[in-house]
Amino acid sequence: MKPIDWTNLGFEYTEADYLIRCSYKDGHWGELRATKDKYLNLHACATALQYGQEAFEGLKAIRGVDGKVRIFRMEENAKRLRSSAEALYMAPVPTNLFTDAIRLSLKLNIDYLPPYGTGASLYFRPLLIGTSPRLGVGPGSDYEFVVIASPIGEYFKGKFHTTTFIITRHVDRAAPLGTGAYKVGGNYAASFRATEPNHQQGYGTLFLDSKYHRYIDECGAANFIGIKDNTYITPRSRSILPSITNNSFMSLAVELGMRVERRHIEVSELSSFEECAACGTASIISPIGMIIDPDKGRAYDYGKEPGAWSRRLYDAILDVQHGRRADNHGWCEIADI
Ligand SMILES: Cc1ncc(COP(=O)(O)O)c(C=O)c1O
Numbered sequence: 001m002k003p004i005d006w007t008n009l010g011f012e013y014t015e016a017d018y019l020i021r022c023s024y025k026d027g028h029w030g031e032l033r034a035t036k037d038k039y040l041n042l043h044a045c046a047t048a049l050q051y052g053q054e055a056f057e058g059l060k061a062i063r064g065v066d067g068k069v070r071i072f073r074m075e076e077n078a079k080r081l082r083s084s085a086e087a088l089y090m091a092p093v094p095t096n097l098f099t100d101a102i103r104l105s106l107k108l109n110i111d112y113l114p115p116y117g118t119g120a121s122l123y124f125r126p127l128l129i130g131t132s133p134r135l136g137v138g139p140g141s142d143y144e145f146v147v148i149a150s151p152i153g154e155y156f157k158g159k160f161h162t163t164t165f166i167i168t169r170h171v172d173r174a175a176p177l178g179t180g181a182y183k184v185g186g187n188y189a190a191s192f193r194a195t196e197p198n199h200q201q202g203y204g205t206l207f208l209d210s211k212y213h214r215y216i217d218e219c220g221a222a223n224f225i226g227i228k229d230n231t232y233i234t235p236r237s238r239s240i241l242p243s244i245t246n247n248s249f250m251s252l253a254v255e256l257g258m259r260v261e262r263r264h265i266e267v268s269e270l271s272s273f274e275e276c277a278a279c280g281t282a283s284i285i286s287p288i289g290m291i292i293d294p295d296k297g298r299a300y301d302y303g304k305e306p307g308a309w310s311r312r313l314y315d316a317i318l319d320v321q322h323g324r325r326a327d328n329h330g331w332c333e334i335a336d337i
Pocket residue numbers: 058218220221222223240241242243244245246279280281282
């Protein structure tokens with residue numbers, strides 16, 4: 001194991017030993033390759049650079065209480081990358097190629113897997129890019145699939161805390177029938193002009209649906225959850241990313257005795273929630289203390305401390321990922337290392 005200060009790692013890139021790569025040429029995928037070189041030798045006209053043919057994923061491997069290493073729901077990430085690839089007219093990565101690449105990355109970078117009890121994990125960032133040089137507008141024929149590995153630290157650094165979000169109406173994250181439901185780089189670049197100024201003031205960004213600006217859509221780079229009357233409520237929208245964490249929470253919420261609803265959430269409903277939170281792989285669940293709606297001169301206050309349901313849901317998913325709670329849904333693959 002590498003001499004890394006695991007407890008002080010953030011959600012930033014820390015170099016591990018190997019990159020896993022695979023090329024798509026002449027209509028088929030080649031063999032997986034492992035390289036120590038972290039740079040890609042890319043043509044300046046590559047369709048990834050010219051026309052944004054790029055999609056990515058994010059998932060974790062975690063050392064459990066029993067010393068075993070668990071990879072969380074990687075088939076779901078494989079499925080989502082396929083759907084992102086199809087949305088951008090790229091060659092989809094077959095599920096078995098995706099999962100083999102993650103297993104190989106874990107095996108070769110095992111020294112970067114943080115020990116149990118640090119809250120840290122080994123994060124994989126699979127990436128799919130168009131590599132064909134093209135000047136005329138159109139998709140390429142060649143693609144590169146890359147898996148980057150990086151250890152990341154515990155998001156909350158010991159103290160589970162709340163964050164303030166701001167409702168943003170001057171920027172839309174994604175068009176109603178656009179690419180919001182896909183994990184493609186363009187969505188993120190297009191939202192920075194809203195998220196960065198808010199971030200510099202210490203706020204997260206709450207996007208509304210871009211057609212009516214009436215319903216809650218995406219919560220920065222996470223899905224939104226509202227909780228009231230024992231009910232877990234999350235938006236139904238075609239322009240949000242189908243979060244694997246949110247999907248897992250919907251099952252765990254039922255196990256914990258909650259009702260679950262996926263439906264439109266009007267902004268005015270924010271005043272009736274007992275708890276709100278953002279969810280995603282990085283933070284798992286990030287409780288919201290306050291939502292400010294500057295255009296309407298309103299603020300919705302959920303309190304400085306995380307709510308009880310947010311805490312229960314957070315503990316439940318962490319317990320599954322660390323082997324402390326039964327994995328009733330077969331979410332974790334025990335790594336063969
Ligand atoms: C825009 C967006 N929404 C939601 C999520 C949460 O998805 P997941 O739980 O699969 O990480 C992410 C992060 O991956 C994201 O970037």
